[in-house]
Amino acid sequence: MSVKEYPLWEVFIRSKNGLSHQHAGSLHAVDATMALQGARDVYTRRAEGISLWVVPSIAITASDPVDRGEFFEPTASKVYRHPTFYDIPDEVGHM
Amino acid sequence: MANNSARFHYCLRLADNANVLAHRLCQWSGRGPTLEEDMALSNFGLDLIGQARSLYSYAAVLEGAGQSEDDLAYLRDANRYGNVLLAEYPNGDFAVTLLRHMLYSAFYYPFYVALSSSADEELAAIAAKAEREMAYHLRHSAEWVIRLGDGTEESARRMQQAVKVLWPFTGELFETDHVEEELVASGVAVDPESLREQWGSTVAGVFERAQLSVPQGAWMQSGGRRGEHSEHLGPMLAEMQFLQRSYPEAQW
Numbered sequence: 001m002s003v004k005e006y007p008l009w010e011v012f013i014r015s016k017n018g019l020s021h022q023h024a025g026s027l028h029a030v031d032a033t034m035a036l037q038g039a040r041d042v043y044t045r046r047a048e049g050i051s052l053w054v055v056p057s058i059a060i061t062a063s064d065p066v067d068r069g070e071f072f073e074p075t076a077s078k079v080y081r082h083p084t085f086y087d088i089p090d091e092v093g094h095m
Numbered sequence: 096m097a098n099n100s101a102r103f104h105y106c107l108r109l110a111d112n113a114n115v116l117a118h119r120l121c122q123w124s125g126r127g128p129t130l131e132e133d134m135a136l137s138n139f140g141l142d143l144i145g146q147a148r149s150l151y152s153y154a155a156v157l158e159g160a161g162q163s164e165d166d167l168a169y170l171r172d173a174n175r176y177g178n179v180l181l182a183e184y185p186n187g188d189f190a191v192t193l194l195r196h197m198l199y200s201a202f203y204y205p206f207y208v209a210l211s212s213s214a215d216e217e218l219a220a221i222a223a224k225a226e227r228e229m230a231y232h233l234r235h236s237a238e239w240v241i242r243l244g245d246g247t248e249e250s251a252r253r254m255q256q257a258v259k260v261l262w263p264f265t266g267e268l269f270e271t272d273h274v275e276e277e278l279v280a281s282g283v284a285v286d287p288e289s290l291r292e293q294w295g296s297t298v299a300g301v302f303e304r305a306q307l308s309v310p311q312g313a314w315m316q317s318g319g320r321r322g323e324h325s326e327h328l329g330p331m332l333a334e335m336q337f338l339q340r341s342y343p344e345a346q347w
Contacts (some may be wrong), residue, residue, distance in 0.1 A: 008130070027131050033277060037235050040129035041138050 008057040009035040011042075013049035021053050029054075098281065101274045102215065103157040105284055106321060107167065109198040110150035114168055114222075115328070117143035117194075118183040118335050128189055132279045135235060139196065142228040149221045169339035173329045174322040181204035189252040193239040195260055201297040204267045205290050214282035236299035243303025248315035251306065258307055266315025269296070274330060 006028035012021035024043045029035035035054040044052065063071055075081070120140035127133025151164035181199055186192045210222035226244055243250040269287045271279070278284035303311055318324065338345055 017214075028129060029131065033238055034242070037238065038135070041135040041230075045134075045138065067206055 001083060006030055009037075009039070009054045010057050011039040012055070013039075013043060014051040015049050017050070021051065024048070026057060076090040098277060098283075099159070101277050103154050104177070104274045105278055106150050106154035106157060109132070110147045110154060110167070111176045111178035112182050112203075113143040113150065113178065113253050114147035115178045115207075115331070116196075116333060117141075117147060119182070119184075119186055119280050120196075122186055123192065129178045131242050134187075136192070139232055139235075140224075146225045146228070147222070147226075153217050157346060165339060169336045173322045173324050173332050176322060176324065176328060176332070178324075178328075179264070179267045180316050180325055181261065182265065183325060183331060184261065184264060185327050187257070187260075188253055189239075190243050190250070190257040191261065193236050193243065194254065194257040197236035197240045197301060198247075198261060198265055198298065199235055200262060201301075202290060202294050204233045205293050206230040206285055207309065208285070209285040209290065213284070218283065234296070237297075240301055241305045244302070244307045254305065255307055255340075258302075258310065262310045262313050267317050267319060270317060270320065272320055287322070 007030075008026055008027050009029055010034075011024045014021045024039075026037065027038045027042055029038045031052060039052050039054050043049075051060045057061060117140045120136050123133065123136040124140075127136055147168065148164055150331060155162045155164055156157055172284065180276065181195060184195055186189070203225065207222040207226040211219050211226055213219040213222065238253065246254075270280040271287060275284050275287075277306045279286045299309060312313070
């Protein structure tokens with residue numbers, strides 16, 4: 001297998017307990033074990049996380065930019081979906 | 096604590112091992128086969144430089160002659176270096192570099208585990224940090240040895256060739272001399288003989304998965320502790336020490 005044929009993996013890092021894994025980037029690796037180690041070496045050098053996921057990039061189904069109009073624009077006019085019309089009592093604090 | 100001189104030499108040897116191997120790994124920077132592996136090898140090098148700095152600094156304290164960590168690292172000639180010959184062996188191809196690292200980590204991981212209960216608290220603290228670093232070095236380098244050994248025809252041939260050239264340098268890991276024997280007796284140093292079984296089973300396990308054969312009855316090289324090095328160390332140190340030699344006490 002030449003380097004060009006190494007599969008691509010997407011890397012997700014959880015920075016601390018209670019937060020969700022966030023996409024950090026991608027890398028090439030021969031298999032899942034090496035992808036996890038590569039992610040550790042490339043993306044967590046500065047103590048970025050406590051948990052890693054790697055996912056084969058081909059397993060991700062992405063939305064097509066062409067569909068952006070019908071997928072996302074209709075929501076722009078539906079401001080009532082944002083719960084901004086309530087008066088929050090001061091004692092509730094930050095939500 | 097007594098036997099400062101023995102502890103100084105012991106620390107210095109450990110520091111030299113880490114420093115020399117770190118420099119070899121740094122020679123891969125920008126030349127790794129992939130970006131991911133380039134960074135992995137550089138990370139290894141940086142871990143080892145960290146270990147070397149702690150050990151040189153402590154050695155300087157034990158010596159009590161006013162030398163700094165930099166004096167010990169950059170102003171000693173090859174015949175004063177006490178590293179094992181395995182550490183100075185040239186990078187060769189990717190197979191040699193990764194196998195060298197696996198053989199080294201398979202020894203120094205359990206070594207630092209054991210040293211973390213040293214009677215010398217400073218050494219124990221340095222070892223506790225190094226232990227985790229070496230555990231990952233072993234994991235990563237072993238995975239590569241397995242994938243290359245049990246890979247393509249070419250990768251298997253290169254890995255078996257790497258076994259052939261590096262194996263004679265593994266015996267030296269288990270040698271001791273009067274310096275170490277004195278410190279083993281006082282609970283400061285680790286008796287390398289106590290690690291032989293674990294090292295052997297780690298390496299045999301990796302070789303089995305990699306479909307590599309363990310050489311039998313090979314002649315073992317020796318001499319690093321006594322400053323008797325291969326012809327490779329001098330040129331490497333010349334490159335590494337150039338700045339401090341040419342511009343003494345240069346600082347960033």
